[in-house]
Each structure stands twice: as C-alpha cells, then as structure tokens.
Amino acid sequence: MSVHIEAKPGEIAESILLPGDPLRAKYIAETFLEDVVCYNQVRGMLGYTGTYKGNRVSVQGTGMGMPSASIYIHELINDYGAKNLIRIGTCGAIQKDVKIRDVIIAQAAATDSAIIRNDFPGYDFPQIGDFGLIKKAYEAGTDKGLNIRVGNVLSSDRFYSKKNMLTELAAHGVLAVEMEAAGLYYLAAQFGVSALTLLTVSDHILTGEQTSSEERQTTFNDMIEVALATVAK
Numbered sequence: 557m558s559v560h561i562e563a564k565p566g567e568i569a570e571s572i573l574l575p576g577d578p579l580r581a582k583y584i585a586e587t588f589l590e591d592v593v594c595y596n597q598v599r600g601m602l603g604y605t606g607t608y609k610g611n612r613v614s615v616q617g618t619g620m621g622m623p624s625a626s627i628y629i630h631e632l633i634n635d636y637g638a639k640n641l642i643r644i645g646t647c648g649a650i651q652k653d654v655k656i657r658d659v660i661i662a663q664a665a666a667t668d669s670a671i672i673r674n675d676f677p678g679y680d681f682p683q684i685g686d687f688g689l690i691k692k693a694y695e696a697g698t699d700k701g702l703n704i705r706v707g708n709v710l711s712s713d714r715f716y717s718k719k720n721m722l723t724e725l726a727a728h729g730v731l732a733v734e735m736e737a738a739g740l741y742y743l744a745a746q747f748g749v750s751a752l753t754l755l756t757v758s759d760h761i762l763t764g765e766q767t768s769s770e771e772r773q774t775t776f777n778d779m780i781e782v783a784l785a786t787v788a789k
C-alpha cells in the first residue's frame with residue numbers, strides 16, 4: 557500500500573497503461589483484459605490488473621495535469637516496481653495536417669511547467685520517450701494500418717492556454733498539446749525506467765472540432781490497442 561494506491565505488493569504489473577481518466581481505465585480493463593482485478597479505488601482513481609494475450613498488464617488512472625499524474629507515477633515506480641509506463645491520453649492538435657482521432661506518439665515533450673525547470677536551474681533538460689517503446693508502438697500502429705504520427709508535443713499546466721504560444725510552438729513543429737507526458741518522461745529518467753506517451757486527438761485547436769466526453773472515456777480503441785500490442789511485443 558502506498559499513500560494514494562491501496563494495492564498489495566505484487567498486485568500491479570511491471571507494464572502499465574496510464575490514462576488520465578479513471579473511467580477510461582475501467583473501460584480498458586472491462587473491454588480488453590482477462591482475469592481482471594480492481595486493485596485501487598482510493599479517490600476514485602481506479603486501477604486494474606489483468607492479462608492481454610497472456611501478458612500481465614495493469615491500467616491506472618492518473619488524473620489531469622502533472623501534479624496529479626506525478627503522484628501516481630512516482631508511487632507506481634517506487635512502491636510497486638513499474639518498469640514500462642505508457643500514458644494513453646487525449647490531446648488538442650495544433651497542426652493542420654493532424655486530424656481529429658489521429659494517434660500520436662510523443663517522441664518528446666516540451667513543457668511550460670516549472671516542475672522540471674526548478675530541478676535544473678539554467679538547463680533545458682529534454683523530456684524524451686523510450687526509443688524501444690517508441691519503435692514497438694510505431695510498428696504496432698503501422699501493422700494496424702494507422703497513419704501514426706511521431707513528434708514533439710507540449711505538456712502544459714493549463715488546459716485553457718493562451719493561443720499565441722501554441723501558434724509559436726506549432727511553427728516549431730509541435731504536433732499537439734496535452735498535460736502529462738513531460739512529467740512522465742522526467743520521472744522515468746529520474747528512476748531509470750521506460751516510458752512512452754500515446755495520444756488520440758480529441759480536439760482540434762485550429763478548427764474547433766471536438767469529440768464528446770463519452771468518446772473521450774471509451775472509444776479511442778486504436779490507441780489502446782497500439783499500447784497493449786506494445787507491452788505484449
């Protein structure tokens with residue numbers, strides 16, 4: 557048991573999927589996993605362990621933003637021995653050629669958060685995904701026939717951010733904005749584990765197109781299947 561997770565030792569798998577939304581964790585466990593056990597209900601931040609094609613895998617909600625996600629990621633690594641952590645989130649696209657429901661691999665994550673900057677005064681410590689997981693996820697996506705995008709994203713402390721900074725970042729090739737990847741990559745670097753972020757475009761910042769809250773909870777199956785194939789490879 558850790559401060560925010562009530563699982564007993566051994567109840568959480570080394571490979572874990574991390575949606576922000578705990579109801580997405582429930583949907584994944586009920587839809588894709590076999591022999592499922594719910595190991596966490598503390599604060600409603602649901603966590604489950606089951607098997608996918610014979611591979612043991614967990615799925616844990618992390619909440620929104622780096623302060624919340626970092627708590628779960630820290631405890632999963634340090635109290636439960638998680639080794640491969642794959643965030644599966646939603647994002648807002650900031651490029652014209654990135655479409656709603658596209659799947660993105662966050663090769664790297666820029667951030668406006670002070671979480672990392674405060675630890676490295678005077679340095680810009682880069683937040684990068686694990687190459688091995690990126691390669692497996694890219695192959696799993698292309699095997700499924702997806703036009704999977706790979707590139708830089710912005711992990712912002714703000715959902716409602718100022719548009720001019722997003723325009724500037726888009727001009728530098730950033731694909732989309734979300735709120736946790738940089739925090740995940742930073743903790744993975746700090747504790748020597750592997751991490752990846754997969755995102756589905758739920759909103760288009762340039763066109764205003766959006767998916768419904770129900771879709772955000774449940775229907776991003778392409779991304780979920782790519783994540784599960786990545787941990788099963």
Ligand SMILES: O=P(O)(O)O[C@H]1O[C@H](CO)[C@@H](O)[C@H]1O
Binds near residue numbers: 575576644646735772
């Ligand atoms: O869908 P999730 O994984 O929560 O990710 C995105 O959605 C939330 C904002 O609506 C933020 O957590 C952002 O990163």
Ligand SMILES: O=c1cc[nH]c(=O)[nH]1
Binds near residue numbers: 648715734761
């Ligand atoms: O952080 C996020 C997540 C989804 N959509 C956005 O516009 N921003």
